[in-house]
Amino acid sequence: MIDSDIARRSLIKAVRPDRYTESTLERLVTSHDLAPMPKVAALAFKMMPDAVIHPKEAEEVAEIVGIANSWDIPVTPRGGGSWGFGGAVPNNGGVLLDMTSMDAIISFDSEKGIVRVQPGVVWLRLDEWLKRRGYFIPYYPSSAPGATIGGWISTGGVGVGSYKYGAARDNVRSLQIVLPSGRIIDTGHISDSKHPSQFDMTSLFIGAEGSLGIVTAIDLQVYPDPEAFVPASYSFSNMDVAYNALERISEAKLKPYHVAFVDDNYFRFLRAMGHVAPEVGGMLNLVFEGPKATVEEEVKFFDALMTSIGGKRESEEIAQHEWKERSYELRSKKLGTGAVIGEALVPIGQTTAVARETIALVKKMKMNLAVNGYLIDRGTVAFLPFYITDERRWIKSISSLSFVKKFLDISNAHGGRGVGLGLFMANNLRSMRDVNTVKLLRKIKYNIDPESRVNGGKTVELATRYGIRVGPRLFRFAMNMLAVLKRMYRRDRYDTPVPGGFPGGEHS
Amino acid sequence: MRIDLSRIGAINIDASRRIAIVGPAVRASALDSAARKAGMVAEIVTPADLDFTFADWAEESLRMLSTSNSGVDGILRNVKVIAPAQSYQTGYDSFPANGGGYDLTKLFISSGMTLGIPYEFTVTLKPIPDSTVIRTYSFAKLDDAVATARRISKSVFSSHVKMQSGGFDDLLVGPGSKKAIGEYLIITKVCGTKPVADVSMKAIDDMVSKASGKVVGDRPDEPRFIDPSSISNGCWPMGICVCDTGALADVVKRLSDLADKANRAFQFSIPDVTPATSVLLPLLQGPPSDSILNSIGTMLADARITLRGNQFWNPLLGDSRAVARLEVIRGIKRLIDPKMILNPHVLEAFQ
Numbered sequence: 001m002i003d004s005d006i007a008r009r010s011l012i013k014a015v016r017p018d019r020y021t022e023s024t025l026e027r028l029v030t031s032h033d034l035a036p037m038p039k040v041a042a043l044a045f046k047m048m049p050d051a052v053i054h055p056k057e058a059e060e061v062a063e064i065v066g067i068a069n070s071w072d073i074p075v076t077p078r079g080g081g082s083w084g085f086g087g088a089v090p091n092n093g094g095v096l097l098d099m100t101s102m103d104a105i106i107s108f109d110s111e112k113g114i115v116r117v118q119p120g121v122v123w124l125r126l127d128e129w130l131k132r133r134g135y136f137i138p139y140y141p142s143s144a145p146g147a148t149i150g151g152w153i154s155t156g157g158v159g160v161g162s163y164k165y166g167a168a169r170d171n172v173r174s175l176q177i178v179l180p181s182g183r184i185i186d187t188g189h190i191s192d193s194k195h196p197s198q199f200d201m202t203s204l205f206i207g208a209e210g211s212l213g214i215v216t217a218i219d220l221q222v223y224p225d226p227e228a229f230v231p232a233s234y235s236f237s238n239m240d241v242a243y244n245a246l247e248r249i250s251e252a253k254l255k256p257y258h259v260a261f262v263d264d265n266y267f268r269f270l271r272a273m274g275h276v277a278p279e280v281g282g283m284l285n286l287v288f289e290g291p292k293a294t295v296e297e298e299v300k301f302f303d304a305l306m307t308s309i310g311g312k313r314e315s316e317e318i319a320q321h322e323w324k325e326r327s328y329e330l331r332s333k334k335l336g337t338g339a340v341i342g343e344a345l346v347p348i349g350q351t352t353a354v355a356r357e358t359i360a361l362v363k364k365m366k367m368n369l370a371v372n373g374y375l376i377d378r379g380t381v382a383f384l385p386f387y388i389t390d391e392r393r394w395i396k397s398i399s400s401l402s403f404v405k406k407f408l409d410i411s412n413a414h415g416g417r418g419v420g421l422g423l424f425m426a427n428n429l430r431s432m433r434d435v436n437t438v439k440l441l442r443k444i445k446y447n448i449d450p451e452s453r454v455n456g457g458k459t460v461e462l463a464t465r466y467g468i469r470v471g472p473r474l475f476r477f478a479m480n481m482l483a484v485l486k487r488m489y490r491r492d493r494y495d496t497p498v499p500g501g502f503p504g505g506e507h508s
Numbered sequence: 509m510r511i512d513l514s515r516i517g518a519i520n521i522d523a524s525r526r527i528a529i530v531g532p533a534v535r536a537s538a539l540d541s542a543a544r545k546a547g548m549v550a551e552i553v554t555p556a557d558l559d560f561t562f563a564d565w566a567e568e569s570l571r572m573l574s575t576s577n578s579g580v581d582g583i584l585r586n587v588k589v590i591a592p593a594q595s596y597q598t599g600y601d602s603f604p605a606n607g608g609g610y611d612l613t614k615l616f617i618s619s620g621m622t623l624g625i626p627y628e629f630t631v632t633l634k635p636i637p638d639s640t641v642i643r644t645y646s647f648a649k650l651d652d653a654v655a656t657a658r659r660i661s662k663s664v665f666s667s668h669v670k671m672q673s674g675g676f677d678d679l680l681v682g683p684g685s686k687k688a689i690g691e692y693l694i695i696t697k698v699c700g701t702k703p704v705a706d707v708s709m710k711a712i713d714d715m716v717s718k719a720s721g722k723v724v725g726d727r728p729d730e731p732r733f734i735d736p737s738s739i740s741n742g743c744w745p746m747g748i749c750v751c752d753t754g755a756l757a758d759v760v761k762r763l764s765d766l767a768d769k770a771n772r773a774f775q776f777s778i779p780d781v782t783p784a785t786s787v788l789l790p791l792l793q794g795p796p797s798d799s800i801l802n803s804i805g806t807m808l809a810d811a812r813i814t815l816r817g818n819q820f821w822n823p824l825l826g827d828s829r830a831v832a833r834l835e836v837i838r839g840i841k842r843l844i845d846p847k848m849i850l851n852p853h854v855l856e857a858f859q
Contacts, residue, residue, distance in 0.1 A: 114784050201837070223664065226664075254701055433609050
């Protein structure tokens, strides 16, 4: 709880009584994100906030941050909570700002194609809003039905449509930020320019995971709704052939709008849940959009390319279904009680090698997982393996966490990088950036937020609830121990059909 | 001390990763030539086709680099810089800078070499398209040309749209003249496979004819680079402006009126038209008088148009958010360069 009555009263005054709560339920809900964290993690991190606040305006956020500064209260901004690295989870209690309450679409300039939104707007809602006006937003996270714009921007923003339209950072024209000092800034000079202003700070805050300030408004480039939109699915006998096909697509003279892949286990998990799913070795889902005439030519071109390298075009029904399922890639998590995702950017030429080593790791750790992913650009694949967990078997569940660390080690060894740092992966920063740059990043954090009060102890460092910083060696040792523990269990079983469908946990 | 970067001119093409790593002395033409030998092209647009070096661009905050959709971010992956006593990497060689930690690329390249001296740039490459068509259209009226260029840039048919006044090249590298601008040109580039390029070009042709424009002709797909040393002494670039595309026609008219009053020829180029903002390169038959300089400065600052250097920041200093922003920049500058030894003149507005 907030210790001081004066501080509590000030915070309530900054918003309104109905937008401040210390209810156990809300604090519990906001004490984790997509990744189910075992309760034992509370020994190191106070993930439960002391209070949850629902601000509506940037000025309210600024006032809350000012009060937090006066009373030394940690502040954690949170969007949809649809990521899995603890970026939106407190590490030392304090105030959690539920940014989903800032969900206004502020303005839209159709001539410029610029929409200004508050950070709590959900991607799918914005897309539907724009579609009614003849526009669409071609880049968004696969978790678009629940992810907020501010949240995804803060994670760096690669996802659906990045292959053709770039990442979020390529399309964010300016940000309004409440700094840890409580002051408000706009990051760009001319708010909607793709050309950087002098000392342009937009990119600095994109991907900062809320650790440099709190995003309170975003200018996004949007595009006219395309005349044609055609998904096409191609099945392959095995994933090696499918990964080769990814490479060939990246070398092609034309670019689809989106290129995603799923492996055979992905479908196996779905079948185990009682769903009807194709029995194939792997599948690539391509999507084309644009003027009808150019889309027709693109489809012809990629049809010929895919069939020449062993792909079989699936029916339109399957293609449409796979496209609709793009936001529900973790549907099979109901086989357990949750799913944990590893997410790495891998050089396209290394995809097969990373996949093979990941499979070997999975076998060694007696796990069972599925892989999906997509092309980010011509040189990069987002590789997302996920496994099912059951928190009710908490020792086994926590021992599985070591997979994510070891998977990221594999991708790093092949020139890849993990996506996101948050709380749990913050120590990976050292394997991603050179020593000098890591030091500079930390200095920037402390320069902007000297007390490390706004989403502190994450992203560029890992700090426990006691303020003790955990270095990579200790982290690596703990993960290795967990991996050993995991190997002592029997192999995971989430993949065989269960009579009656949803089993609600691992079956024996 | 002035540091001469002209000898750091290596080009390393990594076709498997589809990137080029180049030194600051590398010119656009040299990168283009090296990339093409490897079957690739860099998506770099050179304003007015001028063959600048990467160092030149960094000095100008790289505003002159751009691509159709994603601007400078889309092609510039990483910059290695030397700041006082330390070297840094602003991003990653191979990936968009979202692998983890703060992305410093845009901040460093927009600092006009105030935060660090770049010694290596990583830019992305793409396969040479099967078919590229570069077509020029002519318009009699400025408003029609700007509106059509904006429409084309929104349509996603074209990979790049630029616009310029009919006599721009003549004033830039030739004798120039005091003739009024007679025509406005739109130059569009489409690429892909031949059927896709043909379909796209036909759609653009239709847009142009509906707006009373006419086809001038096609340019061969050969890169055209103008040696900056051949820029005529008789012309004076007014600066590099980032301008609201909706205000372009008005800004150009006002600049043209200023030039008329001073009895000077005026031409302009817009090397990258986008729906929201565009880069404007106004060219005046020079040298300018003090009264012209003052008028231009006031006009551009009024319109909140950013210009090279910081002399037009002052009007923004009344804005409390701009002040807070400047303070963050000052803090970062002090972290990296505590003795303020790098390019101190850029920081005049900070004093």
